[in-house]
Amino acid sequence: MKKVVIAALMLCLGTAGFAQQILTSLRGGVMLNNKQEAAYEEGKTYFYIIENTDLQLYNTRGVFVVADYYKKDWFGKQEPEDEYEGALAFTFNPVNTEKGLAIKINTEMLHWDGLDLKGATLKVTEDEKGLRLTFTMKQCRWEKKSASKTFEILVPSENTAALTAQQLSAMAAKELRLALAAK
Helix, strand or coil: CHHHHHHHHHHHHHHHHHHHHHCECCCCCEECCECCEEECCCCCCEEEECCCCCEEECCCEEEEEHHHCCECCCCCCCCCCCECCCEEEEEEEEEEECCEEEEEEEEEEEECCCCCCCCCEEEEEEECCEEEEEEEECCECCECCCEEEEEEEEEEHHHHHHCCHHHHHHHHHHHHHHHHHCC
């Protein structure tokens, strides 16, 4: 009987240890709060604890492309007007943490040309319309205007069945653009 109790106890301890391994650790990451801006730091992992667990995953990736906001200004008229090639990729992964369900946000630099991350910010907004991440870059090298892009991550579950062809096409274009930017 002692052996059975010890075996059961060991099994419980092993299961508890395994369950802790499934949980994603928040250590080393930056916690984002709803509707508050946080400074962007390259290489950091960001977490947002989800308040509305009825929302459904809509996007797992996105990319911020500098050329969507800025064009190079050449002083010589003979030079061609090339666009910036800078791009910053985002990944959004739902994870289970010790504080509950969360979105884990990672970034990857695809190309530096035109990116100026000094003063860049992230802002998560969660409301009845879903969960969105807004990335804002304060300027592009010497240009003083800011650029901002919002990524939809979670949406209400009843909305996902009603995606229009235009939205599906936009999602496919994002995937294609991400693939091209990674080359």
